[in-house]
Amino acid sequence: MSVTALRNRWQQLSEPVIRRLQAEKLREYLRRVVLPFSAHYRKLFQEHGLDAETFRTLEDLQRVPFTTKTDLLGTTAEPQRFKDFILVPEQAVLARRPETVLKALLHGRGSVRQGFESEFRPIFVTFTTGRSAEPTPFFFSQHDLDNLATAGRRLAEICAAKPEDRLLNTFPFAPHLAFWLAHYTGTAGGLLTLSSGGGKVMGTDGTLRHIRKLKPDVLIGMPTFIYHLLHQAAEEGMRCENLRRIVLGGEKTSLGLRQKLRDLALEIGATNLDVVATYGFTEAKLAWPECPFPHDQPSSGYHLYPDLGITEVINPQTGETVAPGQAGELVFTPLEARGSVVLRYRTGDYTDGGLTYEPCPYCGRSMPRLLGNISRRSEVKEMNFDKIKGTLVDFNELEHVLDNAPNIGAWQVELRKINDDPLELDELILHVQKINGADEERLTRDLNERCSARVEIHPNRVLFHTAEEIRILQGVGVALKEQKLVDHRPRVEVVKALTTTANAIACGAVQAGGGTS
Numbered sequence: 001m002s003v004t005a006l007r008n009r010w011q012q013l014s015e016p017v018i019r020r021l022q023a024e025k026l027r028e029y030l031r032r033v034v035l036p037f038s039a040h041y042r043k044l045f046q047e048h049g050l051d052a053e054t055f056r057t058l059e060d061l062q063r064v065p066f067t068t069k070t071d072l073l074g075t076t077a078e079p080q081r082f083k084d085f086i087l088v089p090e091q092a093v094l095a096r097r098p099e100t101v102l103k104a105l106l107h108g109r110g111s112v113r114q115g116f117e118s119e120f121r122p123i124f125v126t127f128t129t130g131r132s133a134e135p136t137p138f139f140f141s142q143h144d145l146d147n148l149a150t151a152g153r154r155l156a157e158i159c160a161a162k163p164e165d166r167l168l169n170t171f172p173f174a175p176h177l178a179f180w181l182a183h184y185t186g187t188a189g190g191l192l193t194l195s196s197g198g199g200k201v202m203g204t205d206g207t208l209r210h211i212r213k214l215k216p217d218v219l220i221g222m223p224t225f226i227y228h229l230l231h232q233a234a235e236e237g238m239r240c241e242n243l244r245r246i247v248l249g250g251e252k253t254s255l256g257l258r259q260k261l262r263d264l265a266l267e268i269g270a271t272n273l274d275v276v277a278t279y280g281f282t283e284a285k286l287a288w289p290e291c292p293f294p295h296d297q298p299s300s301g302y303h304l305y306p307d308l309g310i311t312e313v314i315n316p317q318t319g320e321t322v323a324p325g326q327a328g329e330l331v332f333t334p335l336e337a338r339g340s341v342v343l344r345y346r347t348g349d350y351t352d353g354g355l356t357y358e359p360c361p362y363c364g365r366s367m368p369r370l371l372g373n374i375s376r377r378s379e380v381k382e383m384n385f386d387k388i389k390g391t392l393v394d395f396n397e398l399e400h401v402l403d404n405a406p407n408i409g410a411w412q413v414e415l416r417k418i419n420d421d422p423l424e425l426d427e428l429i430l431h432v433q434k435i436n437g438a439d440e441e442r443l444t445r446d447l448n449e450r451c452s453a454r455v456e457i458h459p460n461r462v463l464f465h466t467a468e469e470i471r472i473l474q475g476v477g478v479a480l481k482e483q484k485l486v487d488h489r490p491r492v493e494v495v496k497a498l499t500t501t502a503n504a505i506a507c508g509a510v511q512a513g514g515g516t517s
Ligand SMILES: [Zn+2]
Pocket: 290, 291, 300, 303, 360, 361, 362, 363, 364, 365
């Protein structure tokens, strides 16, 4: 079986065939695309005595050093390091290729030039969405946009969209992957698509007007925003009976939240609704979806595209690849990317279920799948959220606890210092919207117990809010992304400066004291 089968039969191959064809495709990709035209990897491979021929099996990929987010960040000496990762083709190398000569003979030089332009010239850019670091640009050529369209079409296919479906894309208008992938899911998937621009552009009211007009079958967007949207729709007594699929991205999605979305959908008359999640990141230039699954069963995981990239799961401490089904950090290597290219990219995201190649129990497709929950630890680290009251807190778990807790709708975790004094202890305030008319005292007790049991920390205070108040707290209609975790503690630098000042004063006092004795 040749490597083209990887593309044509991406959802029908067995593990040994996938691994063999991916290794073959990787070798070709390195030889023809990455090593001749990537300044960064040419140098890195030379330093490590590697070349394309090193890669005979997929295990050989482990010889390539990892690339991390930090490698792409600018430094004072090299402010634009992301540029080293952009492929810059050399005309001379391309011209020498036999197929170039043949194409020039058959179709003329103009056609050859056009082909190279379309393959390599960056024409589109998205940015990473990290909160503290400067956003890093990631470049696409037309070839990459074609692959993004392929990923969009497949997403529509796996989510079982029908050609007559109408899709409302509520991701914010932004140079971020999520918006564009949702756009291509509709357009390349052949669905009537309306992109509302999300809460910041249209507000919840504006988006609801679109729902009334379009009567979408499929809703795509971020979980928190869609929650508010459906909550308000239900409050206003709106009907949208034909809504049968919600596709979530941009944040993680718990089973409890899916149930809350289905309950709200029921209130607007959508009785047959599936909620599926996607997982993707800027550096992959695509995202992978779940397929619809029975509501009382677990998800069958994210369906990966073996022709577009290789996903590895590694032990984050040793860097070694773990066995199938084992938890670990996700590492991605593209097989078709042009423009910005990163190999063995460490995502900082963790899967607790690992990889499987077994055919999907629900849709029957045979492809690698990522099982279990994915936590984006990098984001939590970036916000210094991992340490509260001096204790290491698993915020991903805390989010799951809150999303799964019954009788609460939207929520927000706020960190402060007691009395706003930077030298005081951390304080965790939990803002919640209670639903189903629950008793506040009992709910507070229940939330405290759930938090203590699962994350070994409990909130200092639980404050109850109306849906509207929570919308304001989370910045619905104002922020690009609704805020579920906010840190109102003084910034570390401020604390350091204050501590230094305090120490200096103390030292001064000691010295002054010493001088008098
Ligand atoms: Zn499936």
